[in-house]
Amino acid sequence: MRSHFWNRSAALLAVAAMAACGGGDGGSSEAADDAGEATPAAAAVDPSTVGTISGMANFGGMVPTMEAIDMSAEAECAAGYGADGPMAQSVLVSEGGLANVFVYLSEGVSGAPAASGAATLDQVNCRYTPHVLGVQSGQDIEISNSDNLLHNINATPTENRGFNISQPRAGITSTQRFQVAEVMVPVRCDVHGWMQAYIGVVDHPYFAVTGADGSYSIANVPAGDYTLTAWHEEFGTQTANVTVTAGEMAVATFDYNAEMMGAEVPMGDALVLEHGTNRIRVERTQ
Amino acid sequence: MRVLRRGTLGTLGTLALGGFAILALSAAPPLSAQEDAAAAGKVVYDRWCAECHGETGQGDGSAAASMLPRPRDFTQALYQIRTTGSGQLPTDADIRFAIENGLPGTTMPGWPNLTDGEIDDLIVYLKSFSRFFGQGPAPEPLDFGSDPGGGPAAIEAGAAAYLTMLCEECHGLSGRGDGTSAPTLEDWRGLPIRAADLTEAWVLNGGSSVEDMHTRMLTGLDGTPMPSAIDAMNSGVVSPDEVWQLAHYLASLGPREMPPLREVIRVGRAEAGLPADGEEEAWAGVEAFYFPMSGQVVQLPRNFAPAVDGLWVQGLHDGSDIALRVQWNDPSNSPDPNWDEWQNKITAALDLDGAEPIALDSAGAPTARPPDAVLLQFPFEPPEGTDRPYFLMGDAREPVYLWTWDSETGVGAGRGRGLDSVEPLGEDPVTGEATWEEGRWTLYLRRSIEVESDGLDFAEGAPMPIAFQAWDGSSAEVGKRSSVSTWYYILLEPPASSTVVVTPLLAMLLTGAFGLVLVRRAQDRRRDG
Numbered sequence: 001m002r003s004h005f006w007n008r009s010a011a012l013l014a015v016a017a018m019a020a021c022g023g024g025d026g027g028s029s030e031a032a033d034d035a036g037e038a039t040p041a042a043a044a045v046d047p048s049t050v051g052t053i054s055g056m057a058n059f060g061g062m063v064p065t066m067e068a069i070d071m072s073a074e075a076e077c078a079a080g081y082g083a084d085g086p087m088a089q090s091v092l093v094s095e096g097g098l099a100n101v102f103v104y105l106s107e108g109v110s111g112a113p114a115a116s117g118a119a120t121l122d123q124v125n126c127r128y129t130p131h132v133l134g135v136q137s138g139q140d141i142e143i144s145n146s147d148n149l150l151h152n153i154n155a156t157p158t159e160n161r162g163f164n165i166s167q168p169r170a171g172i173t174s175t176q177r178f179q180v181a182e183v184m185v186p187v188r189c190d191v192h193g194w195m196q197a198y199i200g201v202v203d204h205p206y207f208a209v210t211g212a213d214g215s216y217s218i219a220n221v222p223a224g225d226y227t228l229t230a231w232h233e234e235f236g237t238q239t240a241n242v243t244v245t246a247g248e249m250a251v252a253t254f255d256y257n258a259e260m261m262g263a264e265v266p267m268g269d270a271l272v273l274e275h276g277t278n279r280i281r282v283e284r285t286q
Numbered sequence: 287m288r289v290l291r292r293g294t295l296g297t298l299g300t301l302a303l304g305g306f307a308i309l310a311l312s313a314a315p316p317l318s319a320q321e322d323a324a325a326a327g328k329v330v331y332d333r334w335c336a337e338c339h340g341e342t343g344q345g346d347g348s349a350a351a352s353m354l355p356r357p358r359d360f361t362q363a364l365y366q367i368r369t370t371g372s373g374q375l376p377t378d379a380d381i382r383f384a385i386e387n388g389l390p391g392t393t394m395p396g397w398p399n400l401t402d403g404e405i406d407d408l409i410v411y412l413k414s415f416s417r418f419f420g421q422g423p424a425p426e427p428l429d430f431g432s433d434p435g436g437g438p439a440a441i442e443a444g445a446a447a448y449l450t451m452l453c454e455e456c457h458g459l460s461g462r463g464d465g466t467s468a469p470t471l472e473d474w475r476g477l478p479i480r481a482a483d484l485t486e487a488w489v490l491n492g493g494s495s496v497e498d499m500h501t502r503m504l505t506g507l508d509g510t511p512m513p514s515a516i517d518a519m520n521s522g523v524v525s526p527d528e529v530w531q532l533a534h535y536l537a538s539l540g541p542r543e544m545p546p547l548r549e550v551i552r553v554g555r556a557e558a559g560l561p562a563d564g565e566e567e568a569w570a571g572v573e574a575f576y577f578p579m580s581g582q583v584v585q586l587p588r589n590f591a592p593a594v595d596g597l598w599v600q601g602l603h604d605g606s607d608i609a610l611r612v613q614w615n616d617p618s619n620s621p622d623p624n625w626d627e628w629q630n631k632i633t634a635a636l637d638l639d640g641a642e643p644i645a646l647d648s649a650g651a652p653t654a655r656p657p658d659a660v661l662l663q664f665p666f667e668p669p670e671g672t673d674r675p676y677f678l679m680g681d682a683r684e685p686v687y688l689w690t691w692d693s694e695t696g697v698g699a700g701r702g703r704g705l706d707s708v709e710p711l712g713e714d715p716v717t718g719e720a721t722w723e724e725g726r727w728t729l730y731l732r733r734s735i736e737v738e739s740d741g742l743d744f745a746e747g748a749p750m751p752i753a754f755q756a757w758d759g760s761s762a763e764v765g766k767r768s769s770v771s772t773w774y775y776i777l778l779e780p781p782a783s784s785t786v787v788v789t790p791l792l793a794m795l796l797t798g799a800f801g802l803v804l805v806r807r808a809q810d811r812r813r814d815g
Contacts, residue, residue: 150452152511152513154511158362161375163514164506164508164511164512164514165514166451166515167518168451169518173521190511191455193467
């Protein structure tokens with residue numbers, strides 16, 4: 001049952017991650033279709049000038065055990081889980097791949113198409129779907145409630161203005177935006193202390209969130225040299241230098257293991273980026 | 287520049303120095319009006335605000351660590367009390383509202399000593415702490431619509447809306463801040479924060495009027511778990527009128543203003559016998575006296591963030607026994623493991639002023655869960671004149687008689703010779719019990735009015751000094767970290783017959799008779815004339 005759930009989650013996450021990529025994944029975004037307009041990024045892309053970055057977040061060694069979440073206070077939510085009940089989501093590993101890593105170009109991007117379409121964040125069985133979401137600054141984030149009970153969506157950025165909205169029934173949708181880049185914006189529900197999501201806000205559409213199998217792909221990246229940063233809520237950040245060649249696929253892989261648990265995790269503050277490969281860096285401004 | 291802008295002195299100076307001064311000033315690089323006001327605002331800020339809010343506006347002044355909730359961090363521009371949407375900046379009028387009125391329920395007082403001009407300058411300076419101000423258009427208040435009116439039907443509809451909006455998840459069914467989620471609530475800093483006790487509206491930081499409550503529901507309280515209900519309203523979960531009705535319901539949950547302070551608890555004579563416990567219906571007809579409590583800040587370790595902010599006291603006697611009912615709101619029935627996390631967070635968040643923090647075991651659970659407690663104190667010897675023992679449980683020279691209760695050991699009696707020195711009194715004439723329901727303790731105490739073996743005699747008609755202390759266990763309040771009151775009086779009223787009823791009657795009769803005599807005389811005189 002549990003693995004079934006994870007597979008289902010993974011599918012949702014993958015879809016959401018693809019949707020969140022907006023213009024970056026070549027127009028297959030559901031969110032963009034829902035918005036009823038072609039994404040300008042997709043329309044503007046000249047295939048002879050762009051390439052793709054893809055790769056894996058690999059997890060080696062023992063996988064940390066996730067704690068069970070006590071959802072007994074919300075039977076309606078608890079019923080959505082198998083016999084083992086809901087577990088924490090901070091480290092999700094499947095066949096050596098680490099999910100929920102936010103991967104984005106942190107240096108080298110000059111100019112980017114404006115945000116288009118909407119990213120979506122849902123609340124399903126007292127959890128956020130997806131758990132990690134990437135958006136472009138200025139992009140609409142449509143937040144909905146699939147649970148017929150009270151959630152509040154309390155976003156606490158430091159670079160952006162936050163919000164805290166109640167959704168006491170299923171079917172309510174709130175639309176919010178973050179105006180400037182910020183990795184990451186924590187989102188929580190104060191009614192259900194276990195509910196936690198992270199939104200990565202960047203100035204361009206070149207980002208992705210690793211799926212359940214740990215893979216990611218960022219399409220339509222203009223040829224050039226970039227720094228790619230990978231953020232994870234338990235393991236902090238790593239960077240890799242990548243060179244994108246038009247019409248080709250650049251591969252960047254990030255490696256994780258349990259010993260990285262407890263790394264300082266950048267939140268809110270703008271990162272000071274250094275060049276280097278696959279090192280965890282924890283510096284912040286100020 | 288500053289002085290000139292303000293008037294008299296500048297005008298005099300200008301007149302005295304004539305054209306030379308004007309030339310000199312115009313030659314200097316002109317400061318913008320904003321910079322000028324910010325500089326003046328800084329003077330006000332440094333003098334009155336910096337001790338709590340910190341010199342750099344980060345809410346980290348020297349007094350901040352002993353406060354919960356913490357002083358506002360102006361650099362984040364997170365303002366709870368606004369008329370603007372969730373996450374939006376406040377208007378200048380919003381900031382002015384908080385400065386003028388203070389934030390009840392917190393350590394932020396109102397500032398009636400500041401002039402309008404000083405507050406204007408201060409607002410400019412406060413905004414200069416955050417880069418969020420000055421970006422984009424000026425913040426605009428939301429459209430709050432108009433109040434369709436109150437009354438019983440509106441209040442009933444509002445009560446239904448309270449449940450529709452699931453307010454009770456945090457605020458509890460009775461509104462006392464005892465909802466299921468209350469023990470886990472945190473502010474934006476990750477510090478523990480109470481769900482507001484809606485039955486004591488005078489400690490709501492945004493004001494206690496229907497309009498205030500309506501505004502807070504639509505704007506939310508930024509930086510706290512209190513969300514904006516605006517999307518729920520716009521989605522039709524509740525109608526705009528129902529949000530107003532909900533505000534009327536909240537305003538009906540208790541007194542909007544702090545009850546007037548009265549020095550004397552009047553203990554009437556119960557002709558039908560004393561209630562046998564704190565639940566009896568008879569108490570509903572007995573006048574209740576409210577006594578505000580504040581943190582014990584005289585002796586170390588002090589308590590600058592007391593959990594219990596007031597007690598309601600009622601009394602009855604039957605000529606031989608006295609019965610008291612003491613009620614106070616406390617969202618936790620300590621000891622309760624559901625509040626472990628809260629207790630740990632309070633312990634970690636507060637400067638305990640030298641008190642030993644409660645240690646945690648290897649699983650992170652506290653090694654002690656203190657009980658809730660309340661204590662009543664009286665002079666040990668009958669008071670002479672206005673002399674009363676030291677209000678913090680007496681001293682070696684003048685001990686106090688204590689009626690004690692805590693949620694683990696129940697009711698007892700003791701002799702206090704200061705906060706450090708309490709000696710239990712074995713032969714225990716005080717009896718009673720306490721019950722906790724939906725965020726409120728009800729403590730019932732009973733004792734003989736006169737007991738041979740001790741010095742505490744409640745003679746009818748003679749006011750007896752009384753003072754209170756209280757502790758909330760789940761807020762890690764133990765020992766000197768308590769809430770205290772000053773001395774008040776408790777007065778057992780004599781039987782109603784002699785003075786209360788008869789004297790006015792006699793006076794009326796005498797006045798009437800005297801009047802009759804006067805009238806008769808006047809009539810006689812006229813007849814004679």
